[in-house]
Amino acid sequence: MxxxxxxxxxxxxxxxxxxxxxxxxxxxxxxxxxxxxxxxxxxxxxxxxxxxxxxxxxxxxxxxxxxxxxxxxxxxxxxxxxxxxxxxxxxxxxxxxxxxxxxxxxxxxxxxxxxxxxxxxxxxxxxxxxxxxxxxxxxxxxxxxxxxxxxxxxxxxxxxxxxxxxxxxxxxxxxxxxxxxxxxxxxxxxxxxxxxxxxxxxxxxxxxxxxxxxxDTEPSAVAGLCEDFALHDWLLTTVVRMIDGKLVPVEGQAALKALRPAVEHLLHLWMPRARVDRTLAPLWDVLEQESGFTRQWRTLSQRIRDQLALLQTIGSLPEAPLHRDGAAESRLGTAS
Incomplete structure (x- = not known):
């Protein structure tokens, strides 16, 4: 029975x-x-x-x-x-x-x-x-x-x-x-x-x-898992919107202004499973397989860092002086 x-x-x-x-x-x-x-x-x-x-x-x-x-x-x-x-x-x-x-x-x-x-x-x-x-x-x-x-x-x-x-x-x-x-x-x-x-x-x-x-899973533990999902989804969504259309073409100070908040305030926050109950932590692997959160985050983070490195490199190059007609003057000199 x-x-x-x-x-x-x-x-x-x-x-x-x-x-x-x-x-x-x-x-x-x-x-x-x-x-x-x-x-x-x-x-x-x-x-x-x-x-x-x-x-x-x-x-x-x-x-x-x-x-x-x-x-x-x-x-x-x-x-x-x-x-x-x-x-x-x-x-x-x-x-x-x-x-x-x-x-x-x-x-x-x-x-x-x-x-x-x-x-x-x-x-x-x-x-x-x-x-x-x-x-x-x-x-x-x-x-x-x-x-x-x-x-x-x-x-x-x-x-x-x-x-x-x-x-x-x-x-x-x-x-x-x-x-x-x-x-x-x-x-x-x-x-x-x-x-x-x-x-x-x-x-x-x-x-x-x-x-x-x-x-026997406590609802508070499930809430903690979903808070972790929501936090990282918000980070990813926010960074995607922040850099939308800002990576190409390079626009000097405008691009730097757009990318700087991501570096200063968001990139270091990515820590999936940091406080998720151990019995529920494997669900992050399932989410990663389906949605690829971390793969997309790493790609975005690397693009941002590459863009900032490029802006820094361009900013360190001396500008070529111009002739009166606007053409760049040769730095190699003129053959005598």
Whole structure:
């Protein structure tokens, strides 16, 4: 006889990551990053300086009572809390993530808030949860009145932008755009490891990823993996746009002005898997095979360095004096 299914275990985790250039002309130091991300007085900010400067806020909770997006139009009401957190990489790139996990079934009726507050980051359905329809609905984006994780993440970014540290320092060293990554994680078959079922680059700077992970994987670890994906996708997207049309032809100071921000602020940030959970780190290899993030990044980085070397070489060459008619004078002299 089969063992009874534990309907309280999560069968899906979903989240959305917003990645953006911190609105500050200079990068924040470690102590400043900790001050910026102190979202709760009862928990400290985690700060790491190896292999690069990284700060992670404690989770905040947002209570919700609404419908989940579904691909088939099913009306699925959930109640509980969405977890949200922010991170800062090298004092320069800020990310906000909102995420939750949900079980296969929940109470038939809404419970007092105390029931949900002791289950942080969990949304319980009233009845059964159609996880496949929810997974597709979350990735596609919801309708008005349905849960919007991106809106919660944006609210966290707005809160950070209003911090006194940034209030008088909102200029940025270069222009960039915000990107979004929506993700869903479903349980992998017993005995199998994590996998990427689909990774897409959609319009309007939206990316989506559908994962399979072992049943006991913490949603915070999945969120960390997706934050790493989102960070490096933002870096690649930003550098591609920054140098678009600037490498050829050589335009002297104009080209130097366009390429300099990439070298000063971005090229040293490329460190995939630096803080990804070990059980999920192999998924970077899958992403590399499909999308070739690092291959493209290395190619772009080398082109930028070659272009700057060429500009430096050209700038060091003496200019040939001109005749009155504009023709260059021969440096070899005239035969007598």
């Amino acid at each position: 089969d063992a009874p299914v534990d309907t309280t275990r999560p069968v899906i985790a979903c989240g959305e990551v917003r990645t953006w250039l911190l609105p500050s002309f200079r990068p924040l130091a470690a102590q400043e990053a900790a001050r910026l991300l102190l979202l709760r007085a009862d928990e400290r900010v985690l700060v790491s300086e190896r292999p690069n400067l990284y700060a992670l806020s404690p989770d905040t909770l947002t209570g919700v009572d609404c419908r989940l997006p579904t691909s088939n139009g099913a009306r699925v009401r959930v109640v509980g809390t969405v977890a949200a957190r922010a991170s800062l990489t090298e004092g320069r790139v800020v990310q906000a993530t909102a995420y939750f996990r949900a079980p296969a079934t929940g109470p038939a009726a809404r419970q007092p808030w105390g029931h949900y507050l002791v289950r942080p980051g969990v949304l319980e359905p009233l009845g059964k949860l159609p996880e496949q329809a929810v997974a597709q609905g979350v990735l596609a984006g919801g309708r008005p009145g349905e849960l919007d994780l991106g809106l919660i993440a944006d609210g966290l970014l707005t809160r950070l932008r209003q911090h006194p540290l940034l209030h008088k320092n909102t200029r940025v060293p270069f222009k960039s755009r915000r990107t979004s990554l929506r993700w869903v994680a479903l349980p992998a078959p017993d005995g199998q490891g994590p996998s990427i079922e689909r990774f897409t680059l959609a319009e309007d700077d939206l990316r989506t990823v559908r994962l399979r992970v072992p049943r």
